Amino acid sequence: MKDRADLVIVGGGVIGLSLAYNLARLGFTDVVVLEQGYLCFGASGRNGGGVRQQWSTEEHIKLGRQSIDIFRQLSRDLGINIWFRQGGYLFIARDKQTTNELEKNVELQNKMGVPTRMTGATEAARIVPGLSTRDIEACSYNPDDGTLFPWPVIWGLARAVSQLGVEVNTFTRVTDIDVKDGKIVKVVTDKGSIATSRVVNAAGGWSWQIARLAGCDLPNKPYRHEILVSEPLKPFLDPMICDLSDGTYFSQTMRGEICGGLSDPDEPSSMSTASSLRFLGRMSASMTRILPRLAAVKIMRQWAGYYDETPDGMPIMGRVEGIEGFIQLNGFGGHGFMLSPAIGKITADWLLRREDHEIFEKYNLERFSKGKVKKETLVIG
Amino acid sequence: MGKTIVCRCEDVSLEDLEEAFEAGYHDIESLKRYTGFGTGFCQGKSCTAHAARFLSALVGGDDVVADPPRTRPLLHPTPAARFMNLSEEGQEGEPADEEDREDE
Numbered sequence: 001m002k003d004r005a006d007l008v009i010v011g012g013g014v015i016g017l018s019l020a021y022n023l024a025r026l027g028f029t030d031v032v033v034l035e036q037g038y039l040c041f042g043a044s045g046r047n048g049g050g051v052r053q054q055w056s057t058e059e060h061i062k063l064g065r066q067s068i069d070i071f072r073q074l075s076r077d078l079g080i081n082i083w084f085r086q087g088g089y090l091f092i093a094r095d096k097q098t099t100n101e102l103e104k105n106v107e108l109q110n111k112m113g114v115p116t117r118m119t120g121a122t123e124a125a126r127i128v129p130g131l132s133t134r135d136i137e138a139c140s141y142n143p144d145d146g147t148l149f150p151w152p153v154i155w156g157l158a159r160a161v162s163q164l165g166v167e168v169n170t171f172t173r174v175t176d177i178d179v180k181d182g183k184i185v186k187v188v189t190d191k192g193s194i195a196t197s198r199v200v201n202a203a204g205g206w207s208w209q210i211a212r213l214a215g216c217d218l219p220n221k222p223y224r225h226e227i228l229v230s231e232p233l234k235p236f237l238d239p240m241i242c243d244l245s246d247g248t249y250f251s252q253t254m255r256g257e258i259c260g261g262l263s264d265p266d267e268p269s270s271m272s273t274a275s276s277l278r279f280l281g282r283m284s285a286s287m288t289r290i291l292p293r294l295a296a297v298k299i300m301r302q303w304a305g306y307y308d309e310t311p312d313g314m315p316i317m318g319r320v321e322g323i324e325g326f327i328q329l330n331g332f333g334g335h336g337f338m339l340s341p342a343i344g345k346i347t348a349d350w351l352l353r354r355e356d357h358e359i360f361e362k363y364n365l366e367r368f369s370k371g372k373v374k375k376e377t378l379v380i381g
Numbered sequence: 382m383g384k385t386i387v388c389r390c391e392d393v394s395l396e397d398l399e400e401a402f403e404a405g406y407h408d409i410e411s412l413k414r415y416t417g418f419g420t421g422f423c424q425g426k427s428c429t430a431h432a433a434r435f436l437s438a439l440v441g442g443d444d445v446v447a448d449p450p451r452t453r454p455l456l457h458p459t460p461a462a463r464f465m466n467l468s469e470e471g472q473e474g475e476p477a478d479e480e481d482r483e484d485e
Contacts, residue, residue: 155415295461
């Protein structure tokens with residue numbers, strides 16, 4: 001392992017690797033990425049692979065659109081098939097208030113060039129054969145949203161940055177971050193130390209722990225999010241389905257499996273990735289309510305990962321007052337993967353002072369003690 | 382030409398494991414994900430041992446065998462209908478084994 005680097009990225013997930021990838025392509029390669037486990041160990045290897053542009057805030061719509069444009073080219077760029085498929089996203093509303101919110105969102109999305117439209121239950125059942133129209137008030141549907149297989153994205157990015165000269169160290173745990181006179185000076189790991197003046201905290205569910213090593217308190221909390229996968233079926237389901245009444249989402253993977261999860265309002269913050277029978281029961285009930293024919297489908301496996309949640313549902317990005325060189329890139333909740341291409345690009349441009357971006361002011365850690373932020377309401381699971 | 386199948390559910394061959402090892406995946410979790418062995422219908426019941434033996438021979442030591450990929454429910458693929466009415470009785474899995482953020 002190098003003992004000195006221009007920049008150290010803590011976290012070899014999709015956020016850290018996207019940043020490394022964009023930096024390296026701009027010629028900035030004196031970078032070390034530190035991953036505590038194997039590639040795909042954290043949420044980047046545990047999520048459902050949904051990629052969407054349907055959001056309630058302009059920032060997220062912009063990031064989502066930019067990310068989909070990049071994902072569309074990524075198999076070719078990385079030389080690995082990421083199984084990107086634009087089958088659309090169908091949001092289901094089961095009451096008037098949610099319908100009104102979806103209508104407002106669709107209007108904003110249309111204004112920004114995203115071709116989302118409202119549909120009734122009958123039209124939705126044409127898009128999703130077998131959909132139960134019962135109790136559906138309305139849906140919003142964007143045919144350009146999609147899904148992908150997260151693992152090859154991680155492998156492809158790791159391979160690409162390694163070839164460009166970035167060092168990616170797996171099974172390397174950060175044990176300390178030295179700060180001297182308010183400046184980052186060193187990252188200590190269980191495999192040795194790296195002298196550096198800049199550290200990016202892209203550690204997802206572990207971000208709060210990493211920040212604390214540098215003496216910084218993040219308001220982020222990790223929440224276990226459970227997910228399951230069924231036996232493979234003949235392809236029949238085009239879009240990702242999201243039921244806003246309980247936060248259920250599922251899609252059919254390119255391997256034919258049904259893969260999805262749902263929110264649990266009673267889930268406490270924890271560092272647990274245990275599987276629960278409670279989830280299996282709730283998810284089975286919810287997915288069969290949406291698509292009754294799934295009752296006969298065999299569930300193969302369930303697992304869990306972390307949502308790295310902030311108090312306002314928006315990420316923490318940018319500098320930290322009082323710790324020069326400490327950069328946050330975390331708090332992406334359940335949508336870090338889908339926004340990662342845009343985040344990586346914007347952050348690389350910002351770090352190399354090619355292009356500033358308001359996001360690093362707006363979503364700065366300081367906002368929790370100072371300003372106000374518009375909350376993202378279209379958060380699933 | 383014949384080939385040795387390691388994982389029958391996902392049709393993963395010995396050559397696939399060798400290729401993954403060549404590509405730098407030297408731990409059992411990565412090998413599993415990169416080749417897909419153990420991710421099919423039997424969830425690794427018949428192939429994990431074969432893959433572990435392959436890897437042990439290359440990296441040496443007992444680590445591979447001592448720390449196999451995590452076993453997750455379900456024990457056997459089971460129709461969703463069997464769990465549809467479980468939700469309220471559903472119980473939690475094993476307790477958290479790491480530091481609890483709430484306890485901080």
